[in-house]
Amino acid sequence: MNEKKLYKIFEHYKKKYKLNTRLEIEPKGLLCNYKPNIDFIYLGCEAIGEGNLAERLHLKTKKQFCISALLHEIKHAIDKDILENEIKSIDIIALQYNSEYHDTLPFEIRADNFARQELKNWI
Numbered sequence: 001m002n003e004k005k006l007y008k009i010f011e012h013y014k015k016k017y018k019l020n021t022r023l024e025i026e027p028k029g030l031l032c033n034y035k036p037n038i039d040f041i042y043l044g045c046e047a048i049g050e051g052n053l054a055e056r057l058h059l060k061t062k063k064q065f066c067i068s069a070l071l072h073e074i075k076h077a078i079d080k081d082i083l084e085n086e087i088k089s090i091d092i093i094a095l096q097y098n099s100e101y102h103d104t105l106p107f108e109i110r111a112d113n114f115a116r117q118e119l120k121n122w123i
């Protein structure tokens, strides 16, 4: 997956939504996440084997996965202001032990929907 393209996609949304978010892409990284406290996206391009974003969105290729994972985390950054309150209201223990619970969280559903919708603009 071409990192330049991922940064280009990121810059598009950064400008569109006036984000101050920073992005780090790690080609060999095994996870993707967004940290609202520091407004930071970490994108591990090898995370396709982990988690289940690829499954949830029926993604077939690594390119589709990397772009979708980036779009998912960008949506969290767009939602930053409401995200912190939403995170406070969730049951962290249930979250750690039940991946399906994770998939029912409103902000995760919004992020998946955003990724699903926007992916077609980039492939």
Ligand SMILES: [Zn+2]
Pocket (backbone or CB within 6 Å): 072, 076, 107, 108, 111
């Ligand atoms: Zn998420």
